[in-house]
Amino acid sequence: MEINRELTAHIAALSGIRLAEAELDQMTRDLRSVIGYMDTLEALDIASVAPMSHVQERVNYTREDAVRPSIPRGDVLVNAARKTDEYVVTPKTFG
Amino acid sequence: MNKASLTELTAFELHGLLKNGDISADEVSAAFLSEIKNKQTATNAFITVCEGAADAVNGTLAGLPYAAKDNISTKGIRTTCASRILSDYVPVYDATVIENLRGSGARLLGKLNMDEFAMGSTSETSYFGAVRNPWDVGRSAGGSSGGAAAAVAAGMVPFALGSDTGGSIRQPSSFCGVTGIKPTYGAVSRYGLIAYGSSLDQIGPVARDARSCALALSAMAGEDLRDGTSEKCEITVPAEGVSIKGKRIALPKEAFADALSAGVRECVLGAVKTLEGLGAVVEWVRLPMLEYAVAAYYIIASAEAASNLSRYDGIRYGVSVLDKSLNLDEVIVRNRSEGFGREVKRRLMLGNFALSAGYYDAYYNKALRVKALLAQDFARVFADFDFIIMPTAPGAAPKLGESLDDPLAMYLSDAYTVPINLAGLPALSMPCGLMDGMPVGAQLIGKRFADSDILAAAAAYQDATDFHMKKPSAGATEVNV
Amino acid sequence: MSLYETVVGLEIHVELATESKVFCGCSTKFGGEPNTKVCPVCMGLPGSLPRLNEKAVEYALRAGLALNCEITRNAKFDRKHYFYPDLPKAYQISQLYLPLCVNGYVDITGKRVNIREIHMEEDAGKLVHDLWTDETLVDFNRCGVPLIEIVTQPDMRTADEVVETVRAIRAALAALGVSDVKMQEGSMRVDVNLSVREFGHEFGTRTEMKNINSLKSIARAVAGESKRQIELIETGKKITQETRRWDDNKDTSYAMRVKEDAHDYRYMPDPDLSPFLITEEQLTHIRRTQPELPEAKRLRYPKEYGLSAYDTDILISERTLCVLFEGAAEITRKPKDTANWIIGEVLSILKERGEPADELSLDKDKFARIITLVADGAINRAAGRRVLRALLDSDIDVDAYVKQNGLEAIGGASVVDDAVKKVVAANADSVAKFRSGSEKVFGFLMGQVMKELKGKGDPAALKKALEEALL
Structure with missing residues (x-):
């Protein structure tokens, strides 16, 4: 897999991260090295093996439809950087 | 009994004294708090100390002090994940393990330093500075639960909670000469453990010996209605005179190949000899998928990390810029870029790469196939054997500053621990010798939910040896203070 | 005849009517104080984990079976990632790889609309714009309310077909009781994917339209967007694949701004939720307890109750009407009468008041009592209407109301006979005309008698007495 600066910049944008020019170069080198190592998996011909997303045997671990107390609104808002008495304040979505 | 000697006892021994009323809970807490004060500067094991947290009740751990890794949610006590972005985050709820331990009478003395968001193998990526190894403060305590292992090794707490996603309890335990267990995936509730790799993360105890680990784990483990991946699990504390006679132990050839340092090989094979001497039957086996585990692990763990950490945007909690002229995207990108350290960013990038359009099948899905094969490898061995034994880490604790510049080399050093998380098995690390004056650990792996069995085997080993009782020289933690 | 054909597929989000949210115990109740x-x-x-609400799965399965879907036996949940302040985890738990229900359909007049899939997911929160401070505020109350998303194939060609499809799906879900399906409150949200093409050509570029709040706006939005796209094509312009927001007041749509990288959702299986297997027993149980669907009622009503197809269609269009009809008919034992009262009286009163039929709540026992009183001649039809209006206003006691308002039909023989005698005596001319063969005047004489009885007479009894007197 060819890792270049453009791909690194694209992945950074997906990750919600901005990298300065120098960081971009370093990150590209790091990704190249690690992803290059991950490419050793290419040697394995295992397309017929089912992907295993969960190790636990247990299935259908559901809960009953019962209402439980919510937390006080103060607790919802307490850690927000900006808030009113009732709401979390979020930066403008556009503009 | 004087204060200094209290902090040298194991949690199991303290528990006996507390139960008999030979010592009081306040006495014990005071002794450890004083030791925390003495050793904090040298080790940097704690991020937050909770003095006077004393709501001891009657229970299986009544009066026993402990500390928890700072990625475990504690109501009203700052929980930072050793990250700038959560450096002022005070949770409004307790993790299930914290509730369980409080219910059994244990006292929380503080929150422990770690690699940022548990990403790292040396506890150097912390926003609050590196943890230093009590055996040699110029060396790493291991990671990511470096604070937990260092605090136990330095006698600052009798047991500590760590978390282990790819070796983060076992490897620092090995580097600091203590005993630590990563329980079976599902044995301990993850509710309140700030997620790194959700399919791999487990909380587990670190203590001086296996009996202390078992005692702590018995109060932590079990089904939790708030964690849909938790399961019923009972832990038995190993009895006196526990035996491993006739138990079958497998030694995987692949784990003793070239990458292993001679010193570690010697220590681990020494432990194998001891176990044989105690009546265990040891045979060499093959685990061919072992060599692909690191690649698969870093794909899966990074992908889950990228997903789990996408919520940190500084809006509902966490550190944020307050400039009202910035729009949403600018605020999110700035908070994340300034809030996460380099190693975290690296893994978020790796994870988002592996999940992004066009690469998902070649990387993420392929890694899940490797995981399936690896689990089959282990199942095949466990059809014939009770335990697998191999090194915890390829060497002893590295010098601080040696590991950070080559991420791939750091990832490869996790080769012995990550396969266990992928397969969801229980494994512990127990001290089995010294190499150039630094501790070395042997890793004992069991079948799913055989946590009590590996603890019993470790207890049998520790009954016959004294590596786990070796302590750093008193002077070590005072160097460079 | 237009050269162009409109092609529409729908994505319908429906909030499930569970008590608690899909992954936690918070209440799903609509409204209330923000962030409570x-x-x-x-x-x-950080550190919190989801637990799946079993009722949400059951409701989704009921919807899937009702809409003729195949059920995925080993369904999974996936995470869909994007940054937005109403999505607190920055991923939505949804289903991409193994949706719960696939390959269903719904039949409308003259055609079958195929359903590609129905998957489960969680709702997002609400952003509120504070005009005073010019700030955007977040309310997390709706976060985690269970949703199903019904995705149809692009099988519809006209606004009427779209409306009929939505109606049919809505009626089925309402009959199941799995959702309130209220478009205004947002418990049913219809997104319209629309493209146009010249007849016989390949599909054109499609747009997705959101913010459509009623059946009426669906029809207008389909017409409006179809017209906009045709105009673009005819003036040689290109149609952009985009999401547009329908503005009902201005009868037009606007392109919504979307972030560039937003479309790579990086789906992955959610490791926090254990897989769930749908067993044959579970499906059998659900099938056995599945409420009767409108389609079944369409067959049953004419057969069992002798209703016309026309009356049947009106009743089955709303669950509330079916419930009222079946309940009341069982008591009155007069299904046709009962249907007439609903269609002729209840619906016209609702229409006159501008009240939607899907919110109708009328006590079936009291309603049946009115029908019985009229049928037995204890009150006349006009009085019955008056009682019905009162019952729609408040929870009255029907018999007490009749008594208090003196609505009883005057049926005592002597009173009626006296009135008849009086009218016959006072209208000798008309009586003579009737006797000489002019039947028209009978009605006039009836009216006079009724007037004499202050409108409270039982028409049947009156008629009989008058006929006898005129012999």
Whole structure:
């Protein structure tokens, strides 16, 4: 897999991260090295093996439809950087 | 009994004294708090100390002090994940393990330093500075639960909670000469453990010996209605005179190949000899998928990390810029870029790469196939054997500053621990010798939910040896203070 | 005849009517103070974990079976990632790889609309713009309310077909009781994917339209967007694949701004939720307890109750009407009468008041009592209407109301006979005309008698007495 600066910049944008020019170069080198190592998996011909997303045997671990107390609104808002008495304040979505 | 000697006892021994009323809970807490004060500067094991947290009740751990890794949610006590972005985050709820331990009478003395968001193998990526190894403060305590292992090794707490996603309890335990267990995936509730790799993360105890680990784990483990991946699990504390006679132990050839340092090989094979001497039957086996585990692990763990950490945007909690002229995207990108350290960013990038359009099948899905094969490898061995034994880490604790510049080399050093998380098995690390004056650990792996069995085997080993009782020289933690 | 054909597929989000949210115990109740139905799980606090609500799965399965879907036996949940302040985890738990229900359909007049899939997911929170401070505020109350998303194939060609499809799906879900399906409150949200093409050509570029709040706006939005796209084509312009927001007041749509990288959702299986297997027993149980669907009622009503197809269609268009009809008919034992009262009286009163039929709540026992009183001649039809209006206003006692308002039909023989005698005596001319063969005047004489009885006479009894007197 060819890792270049453009791909690194694209992945950074997906990750919600901005990298300065120098960081971009370093990150590209790091990704190249690690992803290059991950490419050793290419040697394995295992397309017929089912992907295993969960190790636990247990299935259908559901809960009953019962209402439980919510937390006080103060607790919802307490850690927000900006808030009113009732709401979390979020930066403008556009503009 | 004087204060200094209290902090040298194991949690199991303290528990006996507390139960008999030979010592009081306040006495014990005071002794450890004083030791925390003495050793904090040298080790940097704690991020937050909770003095006077004393709501001891009657229970299986009544009066026993402990500390928890700072990625475990504690109501009203700052929980930072050793990250700038959560450096002022005070949770409004307790993790299930914290509730369980409080219910059994244990006292929380503080929150422990770690690699940022548990990403790292040396506890150097912390926003609050590196943890230093009590055996040699110029060396790493291991990671990511470096604070937990260092605090136990330095006698600052009798047991500590760590978390282990790819070796983060076992490897620092090995580097600091203590005993630590990563329980079976599902044995301990993850509710309140700030997620790194959700399919791999487990909380587990670190203590001086296996009996202390078992005692702590018995109060932590079990089904939790708030964690849909938790399961019923009972832990038995190993009895006196526990035996491993006739138990079958497998030694995987692949784990003793070239990458292993001679010193570690010697220590681990020494432990194998001891176990044989105690009546265990040891045979060499093959685990061919072992060599692909690191690649698969870093794909899966990074992908889950990228997903789990996408919520940190500084809006509902966490550190944020307050400039009202910035729009949403600018605020999110700035908070994340300034809030996460380099190693975290690296893994978020790796994870988002592996999940992004066009690469998902070649990387993420392929890694899940490797995981399936690896689990089959282990199942095949466990059809014939009770335990697998191999090194915890390829060497002893590295010098601080040696590991950070080559991420791939750091990832490869996790080769012995990550396969266990992928397969969801229980494994512990127990001290089995010294190499150039630094501790070395042997890793004992069991079948799913055989946590009590590996603890019993470790207890049998520790009954016959004294590596786990070796302590750093008193002077070590005072160097460079 | 237009050269162009409109092609429409729908994505319908429906909130399931569970008591608690899909992954935590917070209440799903609509409205209430902002940020009061929130917990660590639904606001995605670090370390919190989801637990699946079994009722949400059951409701989704009921919807899937009702819409003729195949059920995925080993369904899974996936995470869909994007940054937005109403999505606190920055991923939505949804289903991409193995949706719960696939390959269904719904039949409308003259055609079958195929359903590609129905998957489960969680709702997002609400952003509120404070005009005073010019700030955007977040309310997490709706976060984690269970949703199903019904995705149809692009099988519809006209606004009427679209409306009929939505109606049919809505009626089925309402009959199941799995959702309130209220478009205004947002418990049913219809997104319209629309493209146009010249007849016989390949599909054109499609747009997705959101913010459509009623059946009426669906029809207008389809017409409006179809017209806009045709104009673009005819003036040689290109149609952009985009999401547009329908503005009902201005009768037009606007392109919504979307972030560039937003479309790579990086789906992955959610490791926090254990897989769930749908067993044959579970499906059998659900099938056995599945409420009767409108389609079944369409067959049953004419057969069992002798209703016309026309009356049947009106009744089955709303669950509330079916419930009222079946309940009341069982008591009155007069299904046709009961249907007439609903269609002729109840619906016209609702229409006159501008009240939607899907919110109708009328006590079936009291309603049946009115029908019985009229049928037995204890009150006349006009009085019955008056009682019905009162019952729609408030929860009255029917018999007490009749008595208090003196609505009893005057049926005592002597009173009626006296009135008849009086009218016959006072209208000798008309009586003579009738006797000489002019039947028209009978009605006039009836009216006079009724007037004499102050409108409270039982028409049947009156008629009989008058006929006898005129012999």
